[in-house]
Amino acid sequence: MATRIFIDGAAGTTGLEIRERLAGRTEFELVLLDDDRRKDESARKQALHEADIAILCLPDEAARDAVKLAEGSGTRIIDASSAHRVADGWTYGFPEIIGNEKIANAQLVSNPGCYPTGFLALIAPLVRARVIPADWPYTVNAVSGYSGGGKALIERFKSSPQIAHRSYGHELAHKHRPEMKLHAGLDHGVLFAPAVVPAYRGMHVEVPLHLGAMEGDPEADTLRTTLQEHYANSNIVTVADIAPSELLLNDDAEAFDGMTLYVCGNEGGWNARLIARLDNLGKGASGAAIQNLNIMCGLPETTGLRL
Structure with missing residues (x-):
């Protein structure tokens, strides 16, 4: 019997990409709502x-409301919002960091x-x-395609081709910071400097x-070796042997559910x-949700992923 899946927020960017990855998969049956009922x-x-x-696949407050609506149902939940990533009672859905077993047995999973x-x-x-x-005091410098900002930011970039770079989070209180500190096991919060460029993904x-x-x-070589040993059995995360001469974000990139790590050290x-x-x-949203879904259903974790 197929596992019944309901995507609450299926019309959003993350929800649409999850549906694309579930297309044609007979292990699942989608519970669908018409547009006028969603x-x-x-x-x-x-x-x-x-x-x-x-x-x-909802804004944070709507995700909290959905969890309340589901109370008493026994339905297992994967939350792609940031509402429950540091909440008690939720399993953090990063298999390579916390282990597949915890996710497989979880009732409530929060997508990173x-x-x-x-x-x-x-x-x-x-x-x-160690x-x-x-x-x-760790620092994070990051740049992303604009699709991560949701429909409003997508429209802003599409309608404003003159935007070449958008730096934000200058109040130093970005909602990702508690998640980074907690799940990395750090004593201090990170200094996080995010930016968006005119690439979709x-x-x-x-x-x-x-x-x-x-x-x-x-030494950098020790860091690289440690990461390679940690991800040695992963089919999703790869640690490169050598540092790249450059890394590019292309505005026509295909969807990809893997991740590559690089360690660059100076002489x-x-x-x-x-x-x-x-x-x-x-791996930053829809692919991770599918990976967690596979694990929760006892399926190979890479099934349906774009690797």
Whole structure:
């Protein structure tokens, strides 16, 4: 019998990409609402209770409301919003960091944010292995395609071709920061500097490190080897052997649900640049939701992914 899936917020960017990845998959049966009923609370509640698994592709407050509507149903939930990423009772849906088993047995799974996905992929394994310290003041420089900003930002970039770069988060209180700190096991919040460029999808997340100022004088090669060992069995995350001469974001990039990590070190070993390259709509959103869905249903985690 097919697993019944309801995507609450199926008309949004993340929801549409999830539906594309589910197309033709006979393991699942979609619980669908007509356009005139998809914002009707009673219709949504009924769909949430009919589904075996609900995927929430909603703004944060609407996601919290959906969880309340689902109470008493026994429906398992994957929340793609940021509403529950540091909440008690929720399993953080980053299999490569927390382990597939926890997700497989979870009732409530919170999908990671796109920027935190890149940051945590780089930093969490190194902190856990004690190669770099938990009490370091980490900085994150990141650039993303504009699709991660939702319909309003997509329209803004499409209607304003003169926009070449949008820097934001200058109040230093971006909602991704608690997620990064908690799931990397850090003592301090990160200094996060995000930006958006006129490419629809794709992102680079970079963490610069002053290795020579750290206790133990860690070397870039050690960081790379540690990451390669951590992801050795992953079919989704790859750690490159060599540093790239350049990294580009193309405005016509295809959807991709994997992620590549790079460790760039200078001669003498004082500095390093750790870089994660991923699709903000892939491993950063819809692809991650499908990966978690597969794991929760006991299926191979890469089924239906674009790799």
